[in-house]
Amino acid sequence: QMQxxxxxxxxxxxxxxxxxxxxxxxxxxxxxxxxxxxxAPGKERELVAAxxxxxxxxxxxxxxxxxxxxxxxxxxxxxxxxxxxxKPEDTAVYYCAATEFRMDIVVIFTxxxxxxxxxxxxxxxx
Numbered sequence: 127q128m129q130x131x132x133x134x135x136x137x138x139x140x141x142x143x144x145x146x147x148x149x150x151x152x153x154x155x156x157x158x159x160x161x162x163x164x165x166a167p168g169k170e171r172e173l174v175a176a177x178x179x180x181x182x183x184x185x186x187x188x189x190x191x192x193x194x195x196x197x198x199x200x201x202x203x204x205x206x207x208x209x210x211x212x213k214p215e216d217t218a219v220y221y222c223a224a225t226e227f228r229m230d231i232v233v234i235f236t237x238x239x240x241x242x243x244x245x246x247x248x249x250x251x252x
Contacts, residue, residue: 128152128241130222135246138212142250146207148222148243156180156200157226158241159233162207164218164248171221175207176232185232190216212250219245 134146148160161176175196177184184196193212198205205222223239233239 128155128158128224128226130224130241130243132220132222132243132246135220135248137249137251140213140250140252142212143208143210144212144248146209146220146222146246146248148205148207150203150205150224152241153226155203155224158224159227159231160196160198160205160222160224161233161236161239162196162205163221163223163236164216165221165245166218169218171236173234173236174220176234177205178232179227179230182230183232185234209248212248214250214252217248217250219247221245 162174165171177196181198195208224241225239
């Protein structure tokens with residue numbers, strides 16, 4: 127059973143940077159596509175970034191393109207979300223999610239993800 131644990135959240139000021147980590151344990155991590163999601167109060171959970179099994183492909187929500195970078199280290203069973211030039215509207219609980227996928231592509235549909243972490247709070251003050 128895949129288990130995911132996020133870390134790295136916190137309270138920062140607008141313009142600052144944070145790096146979130148998602149540590150995975152369980153079956154072969156390199157078989158899993160991973161996504162980073164966020165959910166702000168009163169809003170639906172949304173995909174922020176996704177990365178393929180090998181890390182060769184990634185995709186981003188339009189509002190974070192150029193500011194966020196997703197990467198993974200399969201040898202360490204970890205996925206990262208580097209966030210820079212943070213804005214107050216980035217404030218949310220951030221979740222990583224994983225799904226075993228036979229193809230090395232990004233997975234963009236929330237319902238496709240089978241394993242979820244507990245989330246980490248990111249708060250950006252203005």
